[in-house]
Amino acid sequence: MAHIHLGEGSFPLWALVLWTLLGVGLISAVVYRVRKGGIKTHQIALAGIGAAASFAIFQLNIPVWGGIHMNLTGLVGILAGPLLGALIALVVNIFSAALGHGAVGLLGANTLVNASEAIVAYYAFKTLMGMDWDVFPASASAATLGLSAGAFLMGAIIVISGVNGSALPRGDLTIAVAGLVGLNLGVAVIEGILTGFIVQFLASVRPDLVGLADRDTQEEPTGVTA
Template structure:
């Protein structure tokens, strides 16, 4: 949902190096954990579908305050998990940058933003399920939270980095970025509700796809009547 729509050379070199280094560290950790622990077959299938859906909807840009759109990273995180969700964020950003949607130099920053959305959404969803929330409010709330974190992180990255060639002082830049973040927070609510509907539908026909079957079987084996 959140994405830094700035051209090449917008960030100073130190900022590009910083965000790229952090992004490489994150993806490196993800790859290590995937290699060490492996992933379930169903997660790989869901990751492929999620990446395709995320990339497709990601290209539908609304030219409001620098551009806003949905990218379903909350849904991707909930279905594919935090590890594959982070890798999907990287892949979607690479292909999008190749098509001119986002600067190549900002791959690191944008990957951090979108990976954070998937990671937060996944863990928030699992936590809410453990608190006995129903699927729709749990998934919708988790997606909204994840997307909100991504929007705020996006704004923080822009303010911390500054924009080359901008005549705005840092205080005015912060105000302008705050407006952009506010718009993205509004879009987060819409995308969160859409995510909730999709997850609820999947849970009704294939609860194993959203990891509900595992918890259900555990309760049954423990003698809990559902």
């Protein structure tokens, strides 16, 4: 949902290097974890579907305040997990940058933003389900939290980096970015609700896809009475 739509050369060189190194560090850690722990076959299939869906909806840009859109990273994180979710964020950003949706130099920054959405959404969903929340409020809230985290991170990256050629002082830039973050928070709620409906449907037909198969088994009555 959150995405830095600035063009090439918008960030100073030091900022490009910083966010790129942090992005590389995150992806390197993810790849290490995947190689060490492995992934399940159904997760690979979900990752492919999630990447395609995320990329498709990612291109539907609304030209408001620099551009807003949905990208389903919260849903991707819930279904594919935090590791594959981060890799999907990288892949989607690479293909998007190739089409001119986001600067190539901002791949590191945008991967950090979108990977954080998937990671936060996943752990928030697991936490809320562990607290016996129903599927819809848990997934909707988790996705909203993840997307909100991405929006705040996006704003922080822009304010910390500054924008080359901008006539706005840092204080005015912060105010402008705060408005953009607020707009993205509103979209996060909408996308969170959409994610809730999707996860609720999947849980009703294939609970194993959202990690609920074991929970359903535990909740089934045993038929034994005292």
